[in-house]
Amino acid sequence: MNDAAANEALGEKPAPFGAPETAATPGEAGGFFETGRPRLGGLQDPVRFDETQTAVIDAVADTMIPPDPAWPTASELDLATFVGRYVTPSGYRNKHFPFAEEDDVKAGLDRLGQSFVDGDTAARTAAIAALEEAEDPLFEQLRALVYYGYYSRPVVTLAINKNLPAGRDYHGPPLPYGYLQTTEPWDEELLTEAQENGSYLETDDVVRVDLSQLSWAK
Secondary structure, eight states: OOHHHHHHHTTOOBOGGGOBSOOOOTTSGGGBSOSSOOOTTSOSSOOOOOHHHHHHHHHHHHHHSOOOTTSOOGGGSOHHHHHHHTSBOTTSBOOSTTOOBHHHHHHHHHHHHHHHHHSOHHHHHHHHHHHHHTTOHHHHHHHHHHHHHHHTSHHHHHHHHHHOGGGTTOOSOOTTTOSTTTOOOOOHHHHHHHHHHOOOOOGGGOOOOOOTTOOSOO
16 A cells, blocks of 8 residues: 555545545535544644734643643643644534634634733633633633643653653653553563463353342341
8 A cells, every 4th residue: 555545544635724635615515624534733734823812822721731840831832833733724613622613712712812811820710710610612622722732742741751750751642652662571470370370260150149148237
């Protein structure tokens, strides 16, 4: 199978904006942006946000992931570009998690606006909490995109290695290869002992235990 065929088989054939296979015309094919899998890494050409909307995304990121001297600051990691890669472009229906559509997301960012950016930590926290309590879809969308965007950054992976004892050998997402460099080899001696001493019952030999005589009474 050549590279082109392999890409098509995986649903990774680029289309406008970087979506897989063929982008649907708005109102046709269900109005969905793509017909196959979402493109790995999101849209090749991200949805763009204006200056205020970008500032709101950065402020939301710093509210959900408060700055700490030992960790990268969320607002310095260009999360607006990451968010833009996973927002469905205007004119199409969303199909994949986090089900965020450009027009709705931008409208939500505009509602928060410059007052959110200029607010202190308490005011920002209260605004985010209000979104959550109102079950506004924008809350879950931003939370997912901020968390995924932040923890997918290589600089954050390095910080996990440095700051967390349990994260010394963490190298980011396990797929597609798994933790090959950190998985300990099987102990052949223990495996041999398990094979010699282990036992099991055939399914047909399993019988129901009679619990009718049991009682909680003393």
